[in-house]
Each structure stands twice: as structure tokens, then as C-alpha cells.
Amino acid sequence: MSDKGFILWFTGLSGSGKSTLASYLIPLFKEAGKKVELLDGDEVRENLSKGLGFSKEDRDTNIRRIGFVADLLARNGVVAITAAISPYRDIRDECRKKSHAAFVEVYVEAPLAVVEERDTKGLYKKARAGIIKQFTGISDPYEEPTNPEVVVHTGSESIEESAQKILKYLKGKGLV
Ligand SMILES: Nc1ncnc2c1ncn2[C@@H]1O[C@H](COP(=O)(O)OP(=O)(O)O)[C@@H](O)[C@H]1O
Ligand SMILES: [Mg+2]
Structure with a gap:
């Protein structure tokens, strides 16, 4: 078993499955003897x-902070999982560049129609009604990763x- 830390960076629309997958994986990593932290x-x-x-500037600041803390953890042997929409490609790539540990970007893909139908937190309904402004996928951009290490399609996969x-x-990379 590897004692290497790494960053497991989830990106995807609200309701795509980032938190769900993080919660599923955390006990498995712990059983494998890894230290784990989640930045949700x-x-x-x-x-x-x-x-x-939720302006671009504030979103970028939020993601840079997450990237900074994730790197502190990962370079000290922790599996640092991030589960934030992280909609902008340039800031995700900046976090990747600054990371001292392996950076594993997971694109949690699901069609807008699927996440809107799930509407796990009722936010899409509010965004469509204009009650929430600057909502990713509805009234704010989401930039898909161009070269993620893993892509999951949660609209069709369990x-x-x-x-x-x-x-x-x-496992293939020897990280767990
Ligand atoms: N393959 C899958 N991976 C993750 N979540 C899935 C998958 N298929 C269906 N779901 C469902 O999608 C929803 C995702 O919600 P959540 O994890 O809160 O999203 P996010 O954290 O990205 O906003 C959950 O209700 C979950 O059960
Ligand atoms: Mg979540």
C-alpha cells in the first residue's frame, strides 16, 4: 500500500455526484490505511x-483556497479530496500546477437535464425562477475539463x- 498523498479533484455541475462519490470513497481509502480529508x-x-x-473573482478565490489547503494536506501524505463545482478551467489548471503531489482530476459528468431533474437541493428550480443568480449551468458558465484523469458519467452509471x-x-497509478 502506498503512503503517498494525492489530490482527488472532483469537478462538475451541482448535483452531478461529487459529494456522493467522495462519501463512497472515503471509507474505502481509510480501510486501505490512508489518511483522508474532504474539502466539500x-x-x-x-x-x-x-x-x-459567486462572481468569477470570488469563485476563483474560493477555488484557490481549496487548492492551497488540498496541497498542504496531500504533500503530507493525506488523500485530499475536493468536491466543489470548480467551474473555471484556468483556476483548476492553476491548482494542478501548484500541487506538489499527484493531481487527479475527476470530471463528474451528467447532462444538465439529469441534474436539473434530480435537483437534490432545490437550487435549479430557484435558479430557473431567477431567485438565485449566477447559478452554474443555468446563468453562469461551466467549463468542462479538457484532459481529466478520469471521467464518470453519473447520468448512466451507478x-x-x-x-x-x-x-x-x-490503483493503476499506485496511489492506493
Ligand atoms: N454514478 C453516480 N455517482 C454519484 N452520484 C450519483 C450517481 N448516480 C446517481 N447519483 C445521485 O446523484 C446525486 C448527486 O448529488 P450530490 O452528490 O450532492 O452532487 P454534488 O455534490 O455534485 O452537488 C445523488 O442523489 C446521487 O445518489
Ligand atoms: Mg456536493
């Missing part, structure tokens, strides 16, 4: 990034299938 977008915005909004794809990649 919603939780970070309540703490580390409290007060930030949680287990998506998680196994990620584990297979990590």
Missing part, C-alpha cells in the same frame, strides 16, 4: 470562504460503477 464546496463556503459570493472507475485509475 458547501462546507468550505461556510468556513474557509465565508462571505465570498454510484458503484463511477467509484470503481476512479479506484481503478488510482
Whole structure:
């Protein structure tokens, strides 16, 4: 078993499955003897990034903070999982460049129609009604990764299938 830390960077629309996949994987990493931390977008915005909004500038600041903390953890042997929409390619790539550990970008892909139908937090309904402004996928951009290490299609795969794809990649790289 490897004692290497790495960053497992989930990116995708709200409701695509980032938090679900993180929760599924965390106990498996722990069983494999890894130290794990999760930087979940919603939780970070309540703490580390409290007060930030959803302009491009504030979103970038939020993601840079997540990238900074993830790197501190990963270079000390922790599996640092990030689960934030992280809609902008340039900032994700900047986090990748600054990382001292392996950076594994997972594109959690699902069609807008699927995540809107799920509407796990009722936010798409509010975004469509104009109650929430600057909502990713509706009234704010999402830039797909051009070269992610793993792509999962949660509109058509089960949680287990998506998680196994990620584990297979990590095992292949000797990271778990
Ligand atoms: N393959 C899959 N991977 C992850 N989530 C899935 C998958 N298939 C269906 N889902 C469902 O999609 C929803 C994703 O919600 P969530 O994880 O909160 O999204 P996010 O954290 O990206 O906003 C959950 O209800 C989950 O059960
Ligand atoms: Mg989430």
C-alpha cells in the first residue's frame, strides 16, 4: 500500500455526484490505511470562504483556497479530496500546477437535464425562477475539463460503477 498523498479533484455541475462519490470513497481509502480529508464546496463556503459570493473573482478565490489547503494536506501524505463545482478551467489548471503531489482530476459528468431533474437541493428550480443568480449551468458558465484523469458519467452509471472507475485509475497509478 502506498503512503503517498494525492489530490482527488472532483469537478462538475451541482448535483452531478461529487459529494456522493467522495462519501463512497472515503471509507474505502481509510480501510486501505490512508489518511483522508474532504474539502466539500458547501462546507468550505461556510468556513474557509465565508462571505465570498459567486462572481468569477470570488469563485476563483474560493477555488484557490481549496487548492492551497488540498496541497498542504496531500504533500503530507493525506488523500485530499475536493468536491466543489470548480467551474473555471484556468483556476483548476492553476491548482494542478501548484500541487506538489499527484493531481487527479475527476470530471463528474451528467447532462444538465439529469441534474436539473434530480435537483437534490432545490437550487435549479430557484435558479430557473431567477431567485438565485449566477447559478452554474443555468446563468453562469461551466467549463468542462479538457484532459481529466478520469471521467464518470453519473447520468448512466451507478454510484458503484463511477467509484470503481476512479479506484481503478488510482490503483493503476499506485496511489492506493
Ligand atoms: N454514478 C453516480 N455517482 C454519484 N452520484 C450519483 C450517481 N448516480 C446517481 N447519483 C445521485 O446523484 C446525486 C448527486 O448529488 P450530490 O452528490 O450532492 O452532487 P454534488 O455534490 O455534485 O452537488 C445523488 O442523489 C446521487 O445518489
Ligand atoms: Mg456536493
